[in-house]
Amino acid sequence: MQDLIIVCAGGFGLEAAAFIEKSLFYAAQKGEEAPFRILGFLDDNPDALEGTGVDYPVLGSISDWQPIGNERYVLGAASPSTKEKLSAMLKARGCRFETIIAPWCIILPETSFGEGCIISAYRICSGVKLGDFVNVAGSMLCPGAEIGDFSTTTGFTVVENARIGKRVFIGSHAVVTDGVVVGDDAQISAGTIVREDVRSGATVFGCPAREI
């Protein structure tokens, strides 16, 4: 059984906790040993879980946390810049990150994941490559899609056979079509249809996508 500590007690951290709890529930239903145990959260606000109905403790603040043993960490942040900052800070202190895959995800063979990913995709088709600390929520990743480190995709997003850079945020209902290359640090707003390459750092919006 792997002990887990969730970093950030915000919305996405709670969602990650829900995925882990669901994995435990399914394991219990099948009579299997529990794969994980959640020890608690790390958050700079000690009262972050108040009123959320979650009864795990806030073990300490992220800024002065030191690892305790064999526990693994789950990065419960969705913003690419926060993910990069917190993962660098905690890895420098020797923390190791776990990739969490929600049990209802459909993941075909021949896909690869980096460390610290949180995956609750609608579907990940064969031949998809994900970097480190990628969050995939409710999206469809088609065959051949590649997503760089720290990027996040949200609900009802379709990424076809496209290459997404690092620290890219893709909003809900966006479509990134075949053959497109999205540069690092780009932001793709909700509902955007990307048919041409997006340069690094650009924010695009609309159908077809325009830079804003």
Next chain:
Amino acid sequence: MTDVILVCEDVFGLEILDLLRRINAYLARNDAGSRYRILGYVSDAPAPFGGMPAPAERLGDLASHPMRRDARYVLGIKDPASKRAAVAMILSRGGRFETVCSPWMICRPMTFGEGAVMDAYSVTISVSVGDYVTVCDSMLAVEGSIGAYSTVMRFANVICDGVGEEAFIGSCAFVPHGVTVGDRARVLDGSIVVKNVKPGTTVSGNPARKIS
């Protein structure tokens, strides 16, 4: 168990191959054995899956590969005109197409056209789904029919009064009540259709406007 051969022209074929593998996995989980044995793929493109390792054996191109009369062909092509050409070639050589229908699809008992590939979220259609229609992960509630060779891509919501033959509806598009989509019309990704789409036209955007 049915022996099947995938007909494809690009990486979309992998999505359909994934569908066959998902159906097998779903049935195996429910102790219902396996439905498809994938013999390989046929394609006129020299490298239909780009740089990705081919997940099945290449049997040759459509016109010259050794025919397998005992096997069924599965359409893994999204472009309606290419589908029509591929179907004509395989039929002229005596091949037969398999109608693929995902077992988890929400729909009343109904029959789909020959060679249709149906992986919708839900289907409520009052008239019919034509031959060689392809539907991926979308919601269909059509008061009418979907014409032969039409394609509906992922996360589209099509609740209109009928879709013509050889029509294409892109990912995340919305086609509401009261409109029809004409023969050979194309509704591009993410379009929000507000009025009838005339035969042979291409529409895009929100609200969808004719672009050609």
